[in-house]
Amino acid sequence: MNKVILMGRLTKDPEFRTTGTGTPVASFSLAVNRRFAAKDAQQQADFFNVTAWSKQAEFVNSYFRKGMQVVVIGRLQNRTWEDQEGKKRYATDVILEETYFADSKKDSGGSTNTGNNAGDDMDFTHIDISEDDALPF
Secondary structure, eight states, X not given: XXXXXXXXXXXXXXXXXXXXXXXXXXXXXXXXXXXXXXXXOOOOEXXXXXXXXXXXXXXXXXXXXXXXXXXXXXXXXXXXXXXXXXXXXEEEEEEEEEEEEOSOTTTTTTOOOOSTTXXXXXXXXXXXXOSGGGOOO
């Protein structure tokens, strides 16, 4: 099984282009905070490259902007190429399958959350399950 779920902030506006056959492609980088930080240390983040194709690419291009917090669901895909010096290079990308807004309306400047797989006001509230009987099922 190859499935990735990430929540983070866009590091810049998505880059939108089309392939030679006219297929839309959008790519962006997502900064995801690490869950734990060392005591008295600054929060650290990992950066993931995300690629969206076709309708998802058009949606990303229309609604995603630098700094927005989003949830992406997809799969990992490896790619290799040779650089100009003939060295083999590797990269791992998240291929977008689903996406959701994770900012509240007030955090996103009052814009409405409309479009593909987007709710009106998602907040992803944390549920404390530290006790065995705290689970709702």
